Amino acid sequence: MITVGIDIGSITAKCVVLEDTRILGYKISRVKPNLEVTAKEILAETLSFVGLKREDVGRIVATGYGRNMVDFADKKITEISCHAAGACFLISNAGTVIDIGGQDSKVIAVENGKVLDFVMNDKCAAGTGRFIEVMAAALNLRIEDVGSLAVKATKKLKISSTCTVFAETEVVSYISSGEKVENIVAGVCDAIAGRIIAMANRVGIRREVVLTGGVAKNLGVKRAIEERLGFPVIVPEEPQIAGALGAAVLGQKA
Amino acid sequence: MKRLRISEKMRELMTGYYMAGMQAECNAWITSGAPVELLHALDVYPVYPENHGALIGATKLGGYYCEFAEKNGFSRDLCSYARCDIGCVFAGTSPIGGLPKPTFLFACNNICNTVVKWYEVLSRIFKVPLFVLDMPFIRKELKDCHLRYVEEQLYDFISFAERVTDRKLDDAKLRDVVLKSMESVELYSECLRTAANKPSPMTCFDAFVNMAPIVCLRGTDHAVSFYKEMKQELDERVKEGVSAIEREEIRLLWDNIPVWYRLKWFGEFFEKRNACLVADTYTNAWSGFKVSRGEDVLSGMAEVYTVSYLNIGMEMTAEIINKLIDLYDVDGVVMHSNRSCKPYSFGQYEIQKKLSVPSVIIEADMVDERVFSEAQVVTRLEAFLEML
Amino acid sequence: MKVGYLCTFTPKELIHSAGFLPYRVFATDRPINLASAYIQSYSCSQARGSLECALQDDFHAFVFTRCCDTLMRLTDIFEFAGKRVCNIEFPTKIGNVEYYVQELRDFIEVLREWGGEVNFERLMESLKLYRKLEEKLKQLFALSPDYETAIKVQQIEVRDAIKLVDEKIRTAKKEKEKPKVLITGSVCPYPKVYEIFREAGFSVKDDLCTGSRFFEYSYPDFEPVDLDSALKFIAEKYMNKSPCPTKHYEKDKRFEYVLKLAEDCDAVVFLLVKFCDPHFFDYPQLRARLEGMGKKVALIELEFPVVSFEQIRTRVEALREVI
Numbered sequence: 001m002i003t004v005g006i007d008i009g010s011i012t013a014k015c016v017v018l019e020d021t022r023i024l025g026y027k028i029s030r031v032k033p034n035l036e037v038t039a040k041e042i043l044a045e046t047l048s049f050v051g052l053k054r055e056d057v058g059r060i061v062a063t064g065y066g067r068n069m070v071d072f073a074d075k076k077i078t079e080i081s082c083h084a085a086g087a088c089f090l091i092s093n094a095g096t097v098i099d100i101g102g103q104d105s106k107v108i109a110v111e112n113g114k115v116l117d118f119v120m121n122d123k124c125a126a127g128t129g130r131f132i133e134v135m136a137a138a139l140n141l142r143i144e145d146v147g148s149l150a151v152k153a154t155k156k157l158k159i160s161s162t163c164t165v166f167a168e169t170e171v172v173s174y175i176s177s178g179e180k181v182e183n184i185v186a187g188v189c190d191a192i193a194g195r196i197i198a199m200a201n202r203v204g205i206r207r208e209v210v211l212t213g214g215v216a217k218n219l220g221v222k223r224a225i226e227e228r229l230g231f232p233v234i235v236p237e238e239p240q241i242a243g244a245l246g247a248a249v250l251g252q253k254a
Numbered sequence: 255m256k257r258l259r260i261s262e263k264m265r266e267l268m269t270g271y272y273m274a275g276m277q278a279e280c281n282a283w284i285t286s287g288a289p290v291e292l293l294h295a296l297d298v299y300p301v302y303p304e305n306h307g308a309l310i311g312a313t314k315l316g317g318y319y320c321e322f323a324e325k326n327g328f329s330r331d332l333c334s335y336a337r338c339d340i341g342c343v344f345a346g347t348s349p350i351g352g353l354p355k356p357t358f359l360f361a362c363n364n365i366c367n368t369v370v371k372w373y374e375v376l377s378r379i380f381k382v383p384l385f386v387l388d389m390p391f392i393r394k395e396l397k398d399c400h401l402r403y404v405e406e407q408l409y410d411f412i413s414f415a416e417r418v419t420d421r422k423l424d425d426a427k428l429r430d431v432v433l434k435s436m437e438s439v440e441l442y443s444e445c446l447r448t449a450a451n452k453p454s455p456m457t458c459f460d461a462f463v464n465m466a467p468i469v470c471l472r473g474t475d476h477a478v479s480f481y482k483e484m485k486q487e488l489d490e491r492v493k494e495g496v497s498a499i500e501r502e503e504i505r506l507l508w509d510n511i512p513v514w515y516r517l518k519w520f521g522e523f524f525e526k527r528n529a530c531l532v533a534d535t536y537t538n539a540w541s542g543f544k545v546s547r548g549e550d551v552l553s554g555m556a557e558v559y560t561v562s563y564l565n566i567g568m569e570m571t572a573e574i575i576n577k578l579i580d581l582y583d584v585d586g587v588v589m590h591s592n593r594s595c596k597p598y599s600f601g602q603y604e605i606q607k608k609l610s611v612p613s614v615i616i617e618a619d620m621v622d623e624r625v626f627s628e629a630q631v632v633t634r635l636e637a638f639l640e641m642l
Numbered sequence: 643m644k645v646g647y648l649c650t651f652t653p654k655e656l657i658h659s660a661g662f663l664p665y666r667v668f669a670t671d672r673p674i675n676l677a678s679a680y681i682q683s684y685s686c687s688q689a690r691g692s693l694e695c696a697l698q699d700d701f702h703a704f705v706f707t708r709c710c711d712t713l714m715r716l717t718d719i720f721e722f723a724g725k726r727v728c729n730i731e732f733p734t735k736i737g738n739v740e741y742y743v744q745e746l747r748d749f750i751e752v753l754r755e756w757g758g759e760v761n762f763e764r765l766m767e768s769l770k771l772y773r774k775l776e777e778k779l780k781q782l783f784a785l786s787p788d789y790e791t792a793i794k795v796q797q798i799e800v801r802d803a804i805k806l807v808d809e810k811i812r813t814a815k816k817e818k819e820k821p822k823v824l825i826t827g828s829v830c831p832y833p834k835v836y837e838i839f840r841e842a843g844f845s846v847k848d849d850l851c852t853g854s855r856f857f858e859y860s861y862p863d864f865e866p867v868d869l870d871s872a873l874k875f876i877a878e879k880y881m882n883k884s885p886c887p888t889k890h891y892e893k894d895k896r897f898e899y900v901l902k903l904a905e906d907c908d909a910v911v912f913l914l915v916k917f918c919d920p921h922f923f924d925y926p927q928l929r930a931r932l933e934g935m936g937k938k939v940a941l942i943e944l945e946f947p948v949v950s951f952e953q954i955r956t957r958v959e960a961l962r963e964v965i
Contacts, residue, residue: 080637115640117612118637122683160949202603329922331922367734371919372923374890375927593684
């Protein structure tokens with residue numbers, strides 16, 4: 001059966017087309033103010049990319065913050081279940097899935113694609129993609145460049161505040177005291193890693209640890225997490241589509 | 255959700271209670287965990303700012319009244335019961351026209367130390383005397399010296415109240431009030447216990463809505479007859495197999511004070527997903543106020559009120575929650591991490607690990623609707639239900 | 643062996659006489675990471691910072707007193723994190739000495755379980771030493787408040803602490819007459835913050851738990867003759883210590899104390915740790931009373947570790963300018 005998973009996040013929309021256990025294709029786009037339009041467009045785009053028509057699709061599953069706006073979906077499942085399913089589809093022996101999203105981060109304990117337990121960040125935005133975004137803006141950087149810059153650092157500057165607002169002031173004061181941008185950025189990545197590991201400690205960390213979501217592409221964050229864990233983590237080839245893929249996977253079963 | 259008929263009665267009863275307060279010759283503002291029996295025995299009308307806070311929360315005006323306190327310098331991080339009540343004092347009104355000015359204040363820190371500070375503020379505003387009943391925190395064991403300490407203060411309180419009101423406490427009357435209090439607590443507990451039936455005839459939202467009499471009127475005939483009637487209605491439902499929600503597939507337990515401004519929203523959210531919050535730790539806490547039938551009323555009172563639910567260590571708390579999990583046979587626990595209530599919320603991360611069923615934490619506030627993030631809460635709860 | 647404590651109401655003399663080093667735990671310069679797995683982010687950073695410190699450093703045990711709702715829960719949280727803990731129920735309502743003496747008797751038993759013996763002679767020695775330290779600190783602060791020292795002495799052996807303060811007294815110079823600011827609040831273990839006030843042209847006076855509230859006592863006027871009367875001495879000493887917002891006093895003693903301290907000051911700064919409920923409840927009414935006395939008042943909110951010193955500087959300098 002052909003299933004489609006659509007993940008409407010806070011910043012990007014992702015769509016994956018799956019035939020049984022084979023990924024036919026996927027698309028990633030920016031989210032538009034109108035979530036329903038966003039969903040319709042990315043569905044049409046992805047289907048035409050893989051050369052399929054709407055009638056070919058057996059089931060559509062929506063996930064992500066905007067999932068409830070996707071009226072045409074047959075089913076709506078939260079990104080927690082979907083990230084777990086997607087990560088396990090890609091990395092079959094996954095024990096822990098860490099997803100650092102734009103508004104929310106989550107650490108999910110999994111076994112064979114099933115959620116055993118999960119923890120999400122509290123209200124505070126530290127430890128989410130939003131945190132990097134704010135810091136990147138303060139440093140006048142493109143968010144995509146943060147990770148590659150961080151790995152060039154010669155030292156990690158300490159970002160002590162857990163509050164995004166205070167942390168921004170810290171970053172600004174580092175700039176004015178002439179610290180190198182890469183060293184500041186490395187500090188930002190390490191601060192996120194610290195928050196994530198604290199969260200992970202609440203569910204307990206079991207290998208393999210899979211990193212998903214947009215921030216997984218950030219090498220700086222990945223390395224900082226590995227340093228704190230003391231072992232390597234796995235980042236799937238396209239970590240951003242894990243949620244949408246998981247939705248498509250769960251669509252096969254439902 | 256099928257509403258209980260008794261809720262209508264509750265509204266009438268509480269309206270009457272608030273009206274009586276306006277006319278009472280002498281009243282005391284009192285914290286929810288204090289031994290109110292002493293006030294009833296002295297014919298001092300008890301005013302409950304916490305209940306008033308809950309009421310304001312339920313009318314979704316929490317943020318509005320909190321702002322009056324915030325404008326006067328009270329931090330937004332303080333307890334929202336305190337903030338909105340103090341706000342109403344500054345505003346000079348509230349959804350029920352404000353509370354009557356107190357004759358004196360009675361704060362007991364067996365629910366938190368916040369009430370001590372809050373009542374100090376009130377005592378400076380109203381320039382009326384404040385009695386603090388100080389209860390040691392019972393982290394592991396209740397010691398004799400703790401009980402003696404509390405009991406001595408109960409005697410101190412009686413002389414204090416007699417002096418302020420110029421009345422004399424009548425022993426026989428106190429005994430009578432305590433008996434009524436025990437009876438109403440017993441009846442209320444029985445009402446809550448009916449939720450052990452499958453399907454449950456009530457949800458924790460019914461428990462929340464109908465808890466006002468056990469807080470405000472325990473020790474009076476009103477509470478006794480109210481819970482008798484409520485029990486009857488619930489028994490009927492059980493006999494006829496009536497379920498509180500459309501289809502009960504998942505049974506859950508709620509931890510912490512409710513999110514008052516979202517009661518209906520939560521109720522519908524869970525019902526739509528065939529999940530029933532059958533019970534909660536908050537209302538069940540009141541079922542503990544059972545004064546033993548021993549000879550000495552005051553020493554019994556000292557014991558019961560000292561080991562109240564929020565005044566005990568986390569190990570005991572986890573044990574109690576696990577007992578509730580068994581009693582109500584629930585599949586999971588929804589924990590409200592309540593920014594306003596530190597003693598109720600801190601330790602939840604640890605308690606989670608000691609529970610016999612899965613649990614989820616959502617962050618909110620009991621009264622201040624400005625800190626509620628619907629999307630965050632929905633995602634956590636839906637994911638939790640998917641996991642179960 | 644270090645026995646950690648957070649609150650100045652902790653009977654450090656007893657811990658010391660049992661052969662342990664009473665060590666006041668503060669937030670450090672380290673970012674708070676591990677602690678956030680144990681407690682929510684709306685707890686104060688003193689609680690989270692101390693927990694972070696406890697998780698990373700080596701302690702024999704920890705002693706808590708119930709001061710606020712956060713500390714009350716923190717005992718269990720420390721225990722859950724694998725630490726040896728004890729909570730002493732110092733009364734919230736100041737008055738009942740006899741009750742507290744019994745708590746202290748039980749505490750001696752706990753110290754024994756931890757491997758420390760308390761006897762009358764040793765306890766008297768510890769009482770004498772701490773009193774000496776407290777009086778020397780008073781002397782030093784009368785010349786020139788030295789917060790770095792006041793903080794340091796809470797983490798070293800009392801005999802070394804006395805020596806350190808002695809040295810400081812020798813080199814301290816009486817401060818010149820300058821506009822005076824009263825800093826009131828709970829803890830601030832970052833000496834640099836106090837320097838900002840001096841650099842802005844203030845002379846400093848404080849009502850802080852990392853300053854004068856650590857050493858301001860009025861001592862009972864009897865000489866203990868046995869262990870029991872020594873415990874009574876401790877109970878009275880601590881009940882009559884400089885009042886704290888976490889306690890309930892007759893006749894609003896806490897407010898009266900701060901107002902009196904402020905009499906010879908030009909300005910008052912509330913240096914408060916975010917989420918510190920006891921202080922924030924007092925703040926509006928105390929501020930109004932201070933303003934009624936004609937004092938300039940400012941509020942500075944802190945989060946530990948303190949990093950934005952420049953923000954604090956701007957506020958302090960602005961305050962200095964309006965005087």
